[in-house]
């Protein structure tokens with residue numbers, strides 16, 4: 001095994017080998033029965049569950065073997081691994097510690113998400129152990145570096161690339177910065193989680209992009225990293241409900257936007273823009289998310305302008321009809337267990353929320 005930090009050339013080699021094996025988003029979606037790559041990113045565990053009986057057939061081809069290892073995150077027999085993958089690719093995966101071998105079985109150590117003609121290493125949200133019938137078992141570690149999510153795709157599909165210098169705040173595995181880097185003269189990512197540094201740096205190498213990565217808290221002093229023409233933030237928290245205190249808005253969008261004004265606007269060059277993805281709970285009395293955001297940020301003199309773009313993704317929204325019925329739409333990505341769903345629906349009713357919509361809030365600095 002080699003340290004990832006010194007492995008830029010090996011990651012370039014890996015990119016070529018993954019492509020040569022035919023491992024891309026279309027092939028993975030097709031093999032796992034997803035209508036398109038976006039659906040595979042959203043409902044990966046469901047597609048893994050739906051294909052648990054197909055593993056012996058899946059691992060018969062190089063792209064199927066890679067899909068089983070890094071998208072289903074399942075183990076494979078060593079003999080098949082050696083037979084199906086090219087020796088160069090098999091050795092590279094072991095050298096970079098992307099797999100481990102125990103008792104004639106190969107286990108994935110990371111997920112690899114093919115997305116938009118790129119590949120992204122990250123932690124595994126779930127694994128599909130053969131010992132458990134190849135069915136998904138969910139994982140959560142304290143220092144989890146998330147693989148690309150529906151919200152990452154929503155940003156990439158709705159944020160307009162600009163020019164100059166880009167800062168990816170809360171970069172995680174680096175998907176936003178790496179995907180957009182080609183439009184900018186310089187790109188950097190920051191994340192509070194030191195393991196994110198490892199993944200985002202590796203993914204920059206893997207996808208042939210220049211991106212500096214720093215381990216830093218966005219509440220801290222980020223001035224030393226310079227000024228930026230554009231910053232993007234896929235905010236943590238809006239879709240998590242750890243804090244169930246009745247005093248705390250579980251959507252936390254207001255807190256995120258205040259942090260953005262306090263911490264990010266000062267990092268922007270004049271007329272720079274920070275784009276932030278948040279879910280907004282719209283009260284019955286408000287006309288829409290723009291009025292809610294205006295109310296929160298009114299009085300912040302440093303905001304030069306506010307623009308709201310609705311992402312229009314039904315799975316990242318709760319329509320008024322669903323709140324009236326007290327039922328989250330099936331497949332919603334805003335909560336993922338019954339306890340959270342019940343809490344959320346109760347909260348909406350109790351606090352007079354009409355609907356929830358996910359938006360990109362674009363804040364510009366003064367000219």
Ligand SMILES: C[S@@+](CC[C@H](N)C(=O)[O-])C[C@H]1O[C@@H](n2cnc3c(N)ncnc32)[C@H](O)[C@@H]1O
Nearest residue numbers: 152170171172191192193216217218234235236
């Ligand atoms: C929703 S994830 C987004 C990851 C990635 N940008 C994406 O779009 O898939 C939010 C990221 O923010 C990071 N984060 C959370 N709090 C932070 C803080 N105070 N400072 C910097 N990063 C933070 C988390 O570690 C996590 O990687």
